[in-house]
Amino acid sequence: PIDPEHPIQRMQHFFRDSGAKVLLTQRKLKALAEEAEFKGVIVLADEEESYHADARNLALPLDSAAMANLTYTSGTTGTPKGNIVTHANILRTVKGTNYLSITEQDTILGLSNYVFDAFMFDMFGSLLNGAKLVLIPKETVLDMARLSRVIERENISILMITTALFHLLVDLNPACLSTLRKIM
The missing domain is CATH 3.40.50.980 (Rossmann fold)
Incomplete structure (x- = not known):
């Protein structure tokens, strides 16, 4: 998760560091993602057209050790670090x-x-x-x-x-x- 109120440089760090290939966001925030130089596919949650490309579900069952979320530290002691949550x-x-x-x-x-x-x-x-x-x-x-x-x-x-x-x-x-x- 990324707070749209974060500075652009912080968002850029998250995108580079995580290697994210897909960003789920809203239409009103798309320009912000582009400004932060997100290089992957942008899926707009508030645009129905975004859901028609591939309607298959993820392969199940998921491995319990697989990453569910990547949460970044505040970065108060330096560069924010990603913490994997399984x-x-x-x-x-x-x-x-x-x-x-x-x-x-x-x-x-x-x-x-x-x-x-x-x-x-x-x-x-x-x-x-x-x-x-x-x-x-x-x-x-x-x-x-x-x-x-x-x-x-x-x-x-x-x-x-x-x-x-x-x-x-x-x-x-x-x-x-x-x-x-x-x-x-």
């Missing part, structure tokens, strides 16, 4: 764990930006367990009053949150956390 890594995090069971009755709030590894817990934790996933815009995450209302309104039961953000919610509206059964 299918087994994802499954170990959200299925049959010794720290949490996620059920179809759960609602998970996705607070993390989709380019961070924490988002994989939110996304795959919900999808692979039949739970509901609530996604919110960055503006809501940064507005504690709005965030607390979403938690209450959506009856969030599982939440992965930073300690600082948790303390802000507790200071503002501790009652908004009453529906939670697991906070990480």
Whole structure:
């Protein structure tokens, strides 16, 4: 995953370093991908024509050791490095764990930006367990009053949150956390 708000040089590094051959994006971001010198095939998720070339599914079953995602570090200590996440890594995090069971009755709030590894817990934790996933815009995450209302309104039961953000919610509206059964 690549955040379109990242600097062009960072995107160029991701494309070169990963050797990606296909980029799934939106029409409005195609020019940005081209500016970042992506050399592979660009598939536009919001253009139906993009789905007619080859409708065959991937060969199954996939190897659990195969890469499911490549997530880059922030690069604060130098050049961002790609971290390979395998299918087994994802499954170990959200299925049959010794720290949490996620059920179809759960609602998970996705607070993390989709380019961070924490988002994989939110996304795959919900999808692979039949739970509901609530996604919110960055503006809501940064507005504690709005965030607390979403938690209450959506009856969030599982939440992965930073300690600082948790303390802000507790200071503002501790009652908004009453529906939670697991906070990480």
